[in-house]
Amino acid sequence: MGKLKIAVYWAASCGGCEISVLEIHHHITQLMDAADLVFCPCLVDTKYADVEAMDDDAIDLCLFNGAIRTEENVHLAELLRRTSKTLVAFGACASAGGIPGIANASTLEALMERVYLTTPSTDNPDGVMPQPSTDMGEGVRLTLPKLLPMVKALHHVVPVDYTVPGCPPEGKQVWRVIEAVVSGDLPPPGAVLGAGDRTVCDECRLEKRDTKITAFVRPHELIPDNTTCLLEQGMVCMGPATRSGCDARCPDVNMPCRGCYGPAGDGFNEDAGLKMIGVLGGLLEPGNEDALRSLMDEIADPVGTLYRFGLPGSMLGRAAQAPGNRDDAE
Ligand code: SF4
Ligand code: SF4
Numbered sequence: 001m002g003k004l005k006i007a008v009y010w011a012a013s014c015g016g017c018e019i020s021v022l023e024i025h026h027h028i029t030q031l032m033d034a035a036d037l038v039f040c041p042c043l044v045d046t047k048y049a050d051v052e053a054m055d056d057d058a059i060d061l062c063l064f065n066g067a068i069r070t071e072e073n074v075h076l077a078e079l080l081r082r083t084s085k086t087l088v089a090f091g092a093c094a095s096a097g098g099i100p101g102i103a104n105a106s107t108l109e110a111l112m113e114r115v116y117l118t119t120p121s122t123d124n125p126d127g128v129m130p131q132p133s134t135d136m137g138e139g140v141r142l143t144l145p146k147l148l149p150m151v152k153a154l155h156h157v158v159p160v161d162y163t164v165p166g167c168p169p170e171g172k173q174v175w176r177v178i179e180a181v182v183s184g185d186l187p188p189p190g191a192v193l194g195a196g197d198r199t200v201c202d203e204c205r206l207e208k209r210d211t212k213i214t215a216f217v218r219p220h221e222l223i224p225d226n227t228t229c230l231l232e233q234g235m236v237c238m239g240p241a242t243r244s245g246c247d248a249r250c251p252d253v254n255m256p257c258r259g260c261y262g263p264a265g266d267g268f269n270e271d272a273g274l275k276m277i278g279v280l281g282g283l284l285e286p287g288n289e290d291a292l293r294s295l296m297d298e299i300a301d302p303v304g305t306l307y308r309f310g311l312p313g314s315m316l317g318r319a320a321q322a323p324g325n326r327d328d329a330e
């Protein structure tokens with residue numbers, strides 16, 4: 001058998017998922033023996049036209065990271081779906097929209113105005129905004145890909161074979177996926193690879209003592225007792241609603257889980273934020289409704305805290321994308 005062909009693509013991505021591929025450490029030499037990297041914009045100068053010229057299923061494995069934010073992202077998702085035998089939603093952004101997906105809490109217009117006109121550090125007195133097409137004179141026209149009205153996860157635009165969660169996925173997960181492809185020993189399509197089927201709490205060494213929460217604190221406001229559950233000390237820790245598999249690495253160093261492995265349970269259609277609201281409800285001291293409401297109001301940035309990695313696929317996100325609520329609705 002010849003060498004496998006592997007692609008690593010970034011859509012709306014920070015680049016951290018690419019770095020995580022390097023975290024397979026010494027296995028990188030095994031990977032290089034077994035496979036050629038045929039498309040990876042941050043490492044290899046393959047042009048889009050080269051990929052467009054490929055036959056269907058020419059790539060054995062594509063690790064697609066980043067959310068779907070632009071028409072270019074959609075084009076590459078469709079192209080890599082056609083040219084890849086195995087397409088993996090790699091990392092939290094591709095799996096569930098990730099941090100770019102928090103943008104769905106605003107309209108595209110409000111977002112553009114904030115970013116290009118009103119942030120404290122913006123110096124743009126003429127109100128210049130990016131344009132999809134700019135005539136530079138002398139016959140030169142520069143184009144930018146159009147933004148979509150809403151950020152999406154990869155599976156919202158093309159069928160995905162496997163999901164590898166995490167922000168970013170850990171090296172050991174990455175290697176498991178590559179090993180499975182190299183050996184041909186892949187689980188049935190649809191599987192979440194490199195994660196467990198329990199919650200982060202199940203892997204966490206911090207002890208729950210059934211203490212009720214009387215105030216919420218942010219991590220910089222407290223030196224926590226490093227034997228006790230952070231949630232019970234008032235930090236919003238997403239551990240009860242998040243899929244296991246990372247060995248509870250954030251709570252292990254006294255930082256609350258932010259939910260990067262996605263919702264525990266039946267997959268990315270679960271709503272981690274809603275589940276977490278239920279968990280918080282059970283941990284608050286019963287009292288009058290106003291007192292409880294003002295306690296909940298203490299949670300800083302509730303959307304960014306409860307939906308940091310999964311707003312586009314959540315019930316909130318689906319409601320926002322419903323026809324009539326979308327600014328691209330016909
Ligand atoms: S999952 Fe995390 S590391 Fe990967 S692209 Fe998104 S933000 Fe970056
Ligand atoms: S610190 Fe977080 S992950 Fe650990 S037990 Fe408490 S809620 Fe669960």
Ligand code: SF4
Pocket residue numbers: 166167200242243246247248249250251256257258259260261262
């Ligand atoms: S503890 Fe939570 S945020 Fe941290 S790596 Fe694990 S799943 Fe991600």
